[in-house]
C-alpha cells in the first residue's frame with residue numbers, strides 16, 4: 001500500500017457536557033491511535049459516548065482536555081478531509097436527493113461536470129440513482145440514510161466517520177452495503193471509524209473493534225480481529241471475535257446480554273449479570 | 280431496482296379532494312344568497328335595510344359603467360401596493376436582522392413587540408395629527424400593518440432553523456454566506472412566506488379602515504359615502520369588492536407559497 005494520510009491520534013481525551021446544571025462526563029480519558037487505512041469499529045452501550053467521539057474527531061465538538069490530531073495537525077474544526085455520516089440522515093427537505101448529495105461537494109475544488117459525475121456515482125453506489133430527483137419526504141428511513149451515506153462519501157475523505165449508518169436498513173441491503181463499504185474502504189484506503197450496536201457487524205467489518213464502557217465513556221478493550229481483508233461471513237474465526245467483544249461488553253451491566261451464547265467461558269462472569277441487568 | 284418515483288409534489292387525489300372541499304364551502308354562501316333573494320321578494324326584509332341581490336347587482340353594474348368602481352378599486356390597490364411594499368421590505372429587514380443577530384434582537388425586540396400590540400387602527404388618530412389626512416397617513420398605517428406580521432414571522436422562521444442543519448453546513452465548511460443562502464434562507468422560507476400572506480391581508484384590512492376614517496376615494500370611502508347617501512346597495516357592492524379582492528390577493532399568495540414550497544410533505 002502506498003504511503004498515505006489518515007492517521008488519527010487521540011490522547012487523554014475528555015469531553016464534558018452540562019446537563020441541567022450538573023456536569024456529565026461523556027468521555028473520560030480516551031487514548032487511541034488509528035492507523036492510516038485502518039477500519040476501526042466501535043461498540044458500546046447507548047449513551048457511552050460513541051457519537052461524541054465521532055463528533056470530536058470530525059471537529060464539530062471541542063475537547064475539554066486532551067489532544068486530537070489528524071496526520072499530526074491538531075483538529076480545530078471540520079475539514080473536508082474528514083467525512084461524517086450522522087446518526088440521523090439530516091437531509092435538507094428543500095433539496096432533491098441528488099442536490100442533497102451535492103451539498104457535500106459545495107466547497108470541493110471540482111468543476112460542475114465533475115461534481116455531477118461524483119454525485120451520480122455515489123447515488124448508484126447506494127442504489128438510489130432512480131431517486132435522484134425525489135424529495136426527502138418521499139423516501140423511507142433506510143433510503144434517507146443511504147442518501148446521507150452517499151453525501152458523506154462523495155468527497156472521498158481520507159478519514160470516514162460513520163455513526164450507526166446501517167441501523168435503519170433491512171438485512172439484505174445492510175449486508176450489501178457492508179460489503180460495498182469494505183470495498184470502497186480498501187480501494188480508497190480511507191481510515192474508517194464505524195460506530196455500531198451490532199456485534200456481528202463490528203466483527204465482520206473491523207480490523208479492530210473498540211469496546212467502550214459507559215459513565216464516563218472510556219475504552220474497555222480493543223479486540224484485534226487479525227483476519228484477512230476479504231472476509232467470509234461464515235468464517236468460524238469471526239465467532240471467536242464476536243465472543244471476545246461480547247465478553248468485553250458483558251462486563252458492562254448496561255448492555256443487554258444476548259440470550260443465545262452457548263459458551264461456557266461467557267457464562268462464568270454472568271453469575272453476576274442477571275441481577276445487574278434488572279437493576 | 281423498484282419502479283422510480285414520480286418526483287411530483289402534489290399527486291392527483293389531493294387535487295380532487297381540494298376541489299370537493301371547495302364545492303362544500305360554497306353551500307353556505309349560496310344558500311344564504313337564495314334565502315336573501317327570496318326574503319327580499321316576499322317582503323320579509325325591507326329594501327331600506329337590505330336591498331335584494333338583484334338590486335345590488337344592478338347597482339354594481341351602474342357603478343361599473345360610470346367607472347366609479349374601477350377608479351376606487353385602482354386607488355385602493357395602489358395604496359396597498361405602496362404601503363404593503365414598504366412594510367414588507369422593512370419587515371423583512373427588521374425580522375432578518377433580529378433573527379440573525381442576537382444583539383439587534385436585544386435592542387429592538389421589546390420596542391417591536393410593544394408596537395405589534397398596538398392595533399393599526401389605534402395609531403390613526405395620533406398619525407392624523409402628525410401627518411394630516413393625506414396619502415402619507417394611509418401609507419404609514421398600511422406599512423405598519425404589513426410590517427408586524429412580516430417581521431415577526433421572518434424573525435421566528437430564522438430563529439427556528441434547526442441547529443442540526445447548520446451543523447451539516449459546518450461539516451462541509453460552508454462560509455457564513457453559504458450557510459445563509461443554502462440553509463437558513465430555504466429553511467426559513469415557509470414561515471417567511473406565511474408572514475407575507477399575513478402581511479398582505481393585514482394591509483388590506485388596514486387600508487379599508489383608514490379609508491373609512493380619512494379618505495375621499497377608495498373602496499373604504501365608497502362604503503362611507505354609500506352609507507351617508509343611504510344607498511345600501513352601494514355599501515354592499517363596496518363590501519363585496521373588498522371581500523373579493525382580499526380573497527384574491529390571499530389566494531394568489533397561497534398559490535405562490537404552494538409552488539414555492541413544493542418540497543414539503545403534503546400535510
Ligand SMILES: Nc1ncnc2c1ncn2[C@@H]1O[C@H](COP(=O)(O)OP(=O)(O)OP(=O)(O)O)[C@@H](O)[C@H]1O
Pocket residue numbers: 017018019024026044045046047048049050051052053087
Ligand atoms: N450536546 C449535548 N449536551 C448534553 N449532553 C450530551 C450532548 N451530547 C451528548 N450528551 C451526553 O453525552 C453522553 C454520550 O452521548 P452520545 O450521543 O455520544 O452517546 P452514544 O454512545 O452515541 O449513544 P447511542 O448509542 O444511543 O447513540 C450521553 O449521556 C448524552 O446524554
Ligand SMILES: [Mg+2]
Pocket residue numbers: 050051052087163
Ligand atoms: Mg450515538
